[in-house]
Amino acid sequence: MESIPNKEYSYAGTKSPLFTVFSSEPLLSTKDKLLTLETLQKSLDLKEMMENFASLVASFIRPFNIRFQSAFGFFSLSKSQQSNFTRNFNLDSAGLSPRLGTMTYQSATPFTTTEDKLLSELHQLLQPSLKHALKFSELNSMVYKDYLTNIGNxxxxxxxxxxxxxxxxxxxxxxxxxxxxxxxxxxxxxxxxxxxxxxxxxxxxxxxxxxxxxxxxxxxxxxxxxxxxxxxxxxxxxxxxxxxxxxxxxxxxxxxxxxxxxxxxxxxxxxxxxxxxxxxxxxxxxxxxxxxxxxxx
Missing domain, CATH: 3.30.70.270 (Reverse transcriptase/Diguanylate cyclase domain)
Incomplete structure (x- = not known):
């Protein structure tokens, strides 16, 4: 068990005590994980994959303004005009590969510790498919770039x-x-x-x-x-x-x-x-x- 200080935690309409106690067990069920993997594996197109991921985040947690940025792709989706709170996650790939990119969430209300944990679990499921999508984007960009000037061909x-x-x-x-x-x-x-x-x-x-x-x-x-x-x-x-x-x-x-x-x-x-x-x-x-x-x- 792990105790995490959380003075303003609120999830599903219920306020937490001064300390929220989390089990080391995952919050997403096996069924949720299978659904997530199936949804993310539908397309190698980065934009389509990130749109599917944003829908999953909205269904499992709540809608956020989402931005993903990497060397080989960028995605942005706005659900709300208000963005008083921001949460950044660095997505790392396994082994010695470079970082996949940075995921940024914006919200009108604070992020809870439960939401942080759910997002982290979703990111673990996203990373294998995201790695393939970014490689696909990299190869596409090589096809569409002028070999000499590095602009569009x-x-x-x-x-x-x-x-x-x-x-x-x-x-x-x-x-x-x-x-x-x-x-x-x-x-x-x-x-x-x-x-x-x-x-x-x-x-x-x-x-x-x-x-x-x-x-x-x-x-x-x-x-x-x-x-x-x-x-x-x-x-x-x-x-x-x-x-x-x-x-x-x-x-x-x-x-x-x-x-x-x-x-x-x-x-x-x-x-x-x-x-x-x-x-x-x-x-x-x-x-x-x-x-x-x-x-x-």
Missing amino acids: RAYYDETIFHAIEQSNRTNLGLSLMVLDINKFKPINDTYGHSKGDQVLNAFAQVLTKSIRTSDFVFRLGGDEFVIILQPSTPCSIAKVQQRIKQEIEKNSLLKELNFSASFGFSHWEIGTSAAQLFDQADQHLYQNKALARAHR
Whole structure:
């Protein structure tokens, strides 16, 4: 037996005495554990698994605002606007593997010692499935990353723009596409070598990543062609991103040294516009801008 000081313990509507006495026996029954394992093993998709886990927490304990963060995945679910109390759990995998991540619960009322113990038991059941889901996320991220710049690749762009258009159809939040390419990139390769060219591509990818919001996405489609998806987007969103990109280029010593510049084209999604049409509109705008720039030299 273990005695735990707990002056404000309340569970299932019953207040505890000054000390709550806990047995070393688990609180979850064998049936509960089997149900939990069956539910968590339904999918390797991290989001779906964590949604299932949040439902289990709500049924066994009560609903919480839940956030999970790791190197290969992030999940957040809000059940209440009030979050006066926070409880963090570090989820460790067995053996010498690194920590799986951090689980954070938020609540309008204090966490009880019984709830802490139940959460710990649920985490023990979650960890094996979570480890596989995170490995699956890691492998997926490798498939969707550009090998050189570590940003999204063409496959990831194709999938993301499809979902972005679907979301705009439902929410009408606004969607814009920017297409960018590097001016006089071939002379950089010819003059300084392909190694320097790779450095320029990496530097420009970093510039773009620093210039967008967390809701936006940046991709390298190949060569020196890049794309940014802005969502949500307003008519002034493009101008703001362009200004940030120019500022970040000025801050980058490598790009400034090479007198680097890039050309932009953009399009705004409208109902009925396909992904291919949206890209073609932005691409045509890009070449119009490049032609105007050449005419003014």
